[in-house]
Amino acid sequence: MSSASPSSGRHRKPKPMSLAVRRAFIVAAVPVTGALLSAPSALAADKSVKTTGTTRSVAAEGLDPAEQRIADQLNARSQDPDLGTTFSGIVLDSASDKVVWEHNAGTALMPASNAKLATATAALTILGPEHRFTTKVVYGHGTLTLIGGGDRMLTTADLTELAKSAAAGVKLAGLDSVKVRIDDSLFAEPALAPGWNGSYYDDQVSPVRSLVVDGKLSADTSIDAGKVFAQQLADQGVTVDGEVTRGTASATDVPVGQHLSPRLSETVKKMLKESNNDIAETLLRMTALGAGKPATFEGGTQVVRDVLSQRYGVSMANFELYDGSGLSRADRVPAQTIADILDLLTDPRYRGLLRSIDEGLPVAGEAGSSLGPEWGRFDTPDSACAVGRVKAKTGTLTGAIALSGLTRAEDGRWKVFSFVENGSTADPAAIKDTVDGLAATVNGCPA
The missing domain is CATH 3.50.80.20 (D-Ala-D-Ala carboxypeptidase C, peptidase S13)
Known part of the structure; x- marks a missing residue:
């Protein structure tokens, strides 16, 4: 991964673009073969899936050639049977907040450890990167x-x-x-x-x-x-x-x-690199205390919601969080929301405050991280070309695989992506390989 930060050389608008404005960019729909979500959800026993919009994959108008290739390839690759019938994804251009591609981005699924991104954002915002315990x-x-x-x-x-x-x-x-x-x-x-x-x-x-x-x-x-x-x-x-x-x-x-x-910044980096559940749950409670709330699951998750919505304007539509680590099978977060949280890392206004999240994201092929070779990540023909060029938070639970992060695409611009799969009956290793391939596609790896 290049050491250059996502915000380098960008001229970002004064305020983040709202979800409604983002949606206004979307003018062309490309149907996906097979009716996704047409079968009963495999998660019904845990909690009903909340969804907004229709079942489709879309690409925005005015894409550059690299972005068009991303959209075309994701339209095809998102149909991989390993992803099952309950899949959500989105790709944003970080500079403009233009939606490059999405598929059921408003559908709330189990995010697994992608929930740690929300916990880290709230902790750094309430306590500050220099805070010590x-x-x-x-x-x-x-x-x-x-x-x-x-x-x-x-x-x-x-x-x-x-x-x-x-x-x-x-x-x-x-x-x-x-x-x-x-x-x-x-x-x-x-x-x-x-x-x-x-x-x-x-x-x-x-x-x-x-x-x-x-x-x-x-x-x-x-x-x-x-x-x-x-x-x-x-x-x-x-x-x-x-x-x-x-x-x-x-x-x-x-x-x-x-x-x-x-410093808290170091603790956050360790939490994200290793996907450490214990650190996440402790930070949730310390964040609650820092905001004057009880040091409980309820107090901490309320502060997370308040920080994301009130400080950063991230939509809480269909957002349900019950812990800090993402272990809860009751958690539901849309890929759109995860991408919006990650998009904050590319905003110069928040770069100093949230830098440790960016620095803590595992890099494809990074030994010792949750995207390291010891976990069999980014080691297939579809994804190996993206080693060192994608940084992303992993998420793994029984019945849930997620990968959300950033990469610099062929057009030289940073793209934010989030892919979340729930309920597939495929082998988890095969699902991860497929999701890694989606992230590599955003980077611009050969088809």
Whole structure:
């Protein structure tokens, strides 16, 4: 991927174009063979699919030759049987917001991890890219309390430094033993989000708590962090009495140490590169707190909706979000909305604020990211030519595959795309290969 940013050299209009104005550009419809969505949705057992408009693929008037090739090829490739009968997609020209191509772009489908784009946008907007989360240690009445502050990047090495500081204070006070407890009261009690399967815990995500170390999945990340802290204290020559317990620090407790997380921008980049569910759910709660809302699924998702609609003018039509990670099978987001969120990255007004989303998007073929070769992405004849030239957020759930991002097309202009598939019975690897091919088509790879 070229290091040049999507906004380089662009002369963008003063205000984002509304969806209604975008639609006004669409004047020619090209029917797709086979009636998409004509069969009952495979998602009916989860939640009914909401849709706007008619079932069709369209291309806008006034396309340049490169854009016309994109539209023509997507009209053909979107009929691939691997995509099933419930597919939504859109391609925008970032400079003009012209719709280059769309297919059921207003249909709300399970976005899977594409939902993390909404979470990241709200977190950066409310908290700011430079924001850091604080983990504290306080002392009172013979007890050291480790207080969680929502730092998902906290490591054993960080707790070691906190333990050294706390141990020095304990010894200075003439003590040689203490009790240890954790305070994770910053967040409400962990709960399953609507649409989460119970099996997600300790597999896809941990119960959401404000204290965790080394990003480990476990039933109680706070107690686990407390145990690591207690061990580090012991290594410093301080005896820990009894087991690590849970409690709430007193206002009269004395501060003995604190650790600041990396900047939020770094946390966001890690979340997107790895598609980290735990980081997403923690950021959802910290964003809620930053906006004065309860640190719950409901509080966080309300702030996401408010930020997207009120700050950026993104339509909330058919938008239903119940968590921060996209694990919820009740989540429904149109491809149009996902593209509109990504389109913010190309707007100079928001470039500084949202830069880490752009930088955090996995790049096709980037090892260690969710688009890396270890995941079998962009490794077919239809997509390998786009390695290093497409950056996009992946999304994968049982019955849902999504890929949304940006690429510089043959005409040298940045295109924003979103492709979301739900309910296909094809092999997931084959679906991903097909979706990767769609993204490569937008880039301008040979047919």
